[in-house]
Amino acid sequence: MNTKKGLTTIQAILIIIILVIAAAGSYVWYSYYTKKKVPPQEEEVTPKVEEVTLIVPRGGIVMTLDPAESYSVPTHEVIVPVYETLLRYDPKNTSHLIPWLAESWEVGKNGMWYVFHLRKNVTFHCGTPFNASAVIYSFNRTISLMEEKGFGPGWVISAIDIEHCKIIDPYTVNITLKYPYAPFLYALAAQWGPLIICPACCKAHATPEDPWAYEYMKEHMCGTGPYMLAEWVREDHVTLVKNPNYWKGWKGKHVDKIYMPIIEESSTRRLRLEEGSIDIGGLTLEDAIAVNGTPGIIVEVVPSLNNLMIFMNTQKPPLNNKLVRQAISYIFDYEGAVETIRHGLGAQARGPLPSALWGWDPECPQYTHNLTKAKELLEKAGYKPEDIKLELWYIETVEEERRVAELLQAEAAKIGVTIELRGTTWAGLNDVLRPGSGNATDAADMAILYWYPDFADPDDYLSNMYYCYNESDPTNIYSYPYFNWAYYCNSTLNRILDEARRTTNFTRRVELYKMAQRIIVEDAPALFIFEEPAILTYRSWVKGYYFNPCYVGTIDFYSIYIEGRESR
């Protein structure tokens, strides 16, 4: 007998048998001992009173719990249910502000001061009452931390002149500004910057080296919001629980707990949503389209305030010629982009503002895909198409930006214009857009920007992206706000934006912003590609979930309740 053959064959058979038994055994164990059986319809089941947990994954890590520091969407998803603002945006009408921690307000002459009448009977999670002192403390803390440590959100309320703010009585506060700033009320409703924090908790943990208790508050939370921090396991999950003393009360249906694990991959979130182990998906466009129509999953498309643009460096030849920029605006296939890149979900942008934002001009001119017109404009500008060679920069990890760039490149090639694509990181983009020489002519030719608002006011878009500080030195990159990637300077537009920022007359502001949009479209410092609607993906047992376009990436958990879900 050949024992050599016998030994190895037996080994192989044994290994296979063990693997099969292990797999089958695991499956049997999982099927019968972990899944709950659905009770028959006719059986009356007494509902168990149990804690209702909503499971909402997050696509990124929480960097800090301090509202004065947090300036990223994944971090703010945790901050917003805990900390509140004096005002909130109306989800159905972006121009309308809802009283929140402030019940009413008055605007002073020339918009230099605002008096807020605060809501009474509101307490922080630690039990300390919310009052005028807490408002001034919170604003002072946010602005001071910005000035000392370089935390971003403070800029949203940097118009406040803290030294001259006054407590009129415990529930009335006068907020004075350094200069007239008409967007101020909209800034006060923003999710970054004007969040109210508990002064008592901060003061209790302040030290001479850390007078604002940053070291403590970056790991602890105390606000007035409907939910409180229960647990934070770094890079794993955050758990929030109901604030039993929330000022709006808990009548009606709500969730008791929110469990927020980090699940970075959209594909993994999709699998979990399909199996029902998470309640809200937060999926990418492709994954949302894939689950659309799946029983038990709702996919909803709602307007947002996000838009995509390609900026053109107006200080650098040949893009310093308006006709060339207009020609490139005619090259892009806008409808094709919406169909192929957005799968029909979205619309070509009409101007620099999104259509859901107040002040948007529905009559604003719009470029179309017209290669003949593009060639005519180039000729008029004195250029042959083959003379135009440009570089287009985009964030390489954002699939949509890459596809938009490729589409422009392909269309441009049809008439002989060369556009070379350069993918990079956010960190790398900064270097090409803000060159060390300080000269705008050394900056990138073109770059893609996906914009979401800091606060729902046209000033946040137009002043950040189309204003210039110093018209007399247009090639100096420091004459422009950081996001004016086109280094675009138009003195008429500047005057319009200055006036719109000063006047508190709403009708006049709308009129001015409409004028501004037309000037910008005519000058074409950017291609206005498309507006991106938000896509909500969630299980059908989640009720009350709505999207407020003014609040990027965050959810109003207080309005949500669960109905019809088996207990977990």
Next chain:
Amino acid sequence: MKLWQFILRRLILMIPLLLGITLLTFTISHLVPGDPARLAAGLHAPPEVVEIMRRRLGLDKPLYVQYYLYMKRLIRGDLGTSIMTRRPVIEDILTRWPGTIELTTFAMIIIILMGIPLGIISSTNKDKPLDHFLRIFSLFGVSIPSFWLALLLQLLFCKYLKIFPLGYRIDPGIYLKRITGFNIIDSIITLNLKALLNSLWHIFLPAFTLALQGMATVQRLLRSNMLDALTQDYIRMARAKGLPERKVIYRHALRNSLIPVVTVIGLMYGGMLGGTFIIESIFSWQGLGRYGARAILNLDFPAIMGTTIMYTVIYAIANLIVDILYAYLDPRIRY
């Protein structure tokens, strides 16, 4: 040289190794274009706020001054504060490294327990159908990209067959007292059987995904070495002496064939440590791989340096262990 002298020498040599690695990593990470101050302040932050952040992080100083300050702190054991997490890097690493080590070690156990037997089976059934099957399997294992494999296995075993969980190290509802940070070890120490079984259930699929390529490599290498060993004179002598075939294969052929395999396994361990990022992301596994990758994307210099130093130390120790194993496997090897 005695073994303890050899070990001491290797540990001392780690110091210049670390110095070289820190200099190289520091230089490369600072040469990459980007602005970590802007990422830390917030993308929409105004330039003046970004400048404040840049000064606070010390990024406005010349490179050589930054390196000097970093090394001054490093000697005191201070790896700096992460720009991403705002916490001391050492705390971030201590929180995360058990997850990566546990995953990688479990994957290594799978590689050894499956790769070696498959290599033996393949070599002792040369040119038979079983050998051909195993060779195709190993080709598949070394060729397939890990991210694709991870997604495929997740789809198959988690969604359709529902045998394994989609991710994480343990179910959220199970309490496990953290002692070492290694869930399997902690559950053994605390005699928490439920946590142990649950941890094993969670680790199997990501570890298997990580192990597959290594398993295929070990199987192919061992097969090749065994085939060579089995033709040697000493094997013919052993058979001629009447030794059972089992002893011929395991006691003589395998032992000699294992030496290069042990080298590869040692190198593989270090390689897997650095390659866990994809597996950790797809399986939501809290580990150092994801942390390190995120640090690179965000130009979080303290985190990049800290993670690199950590990996260097682990890699050096893994290779030291491999060298010690040589002495055990081959009595002729001495230091």
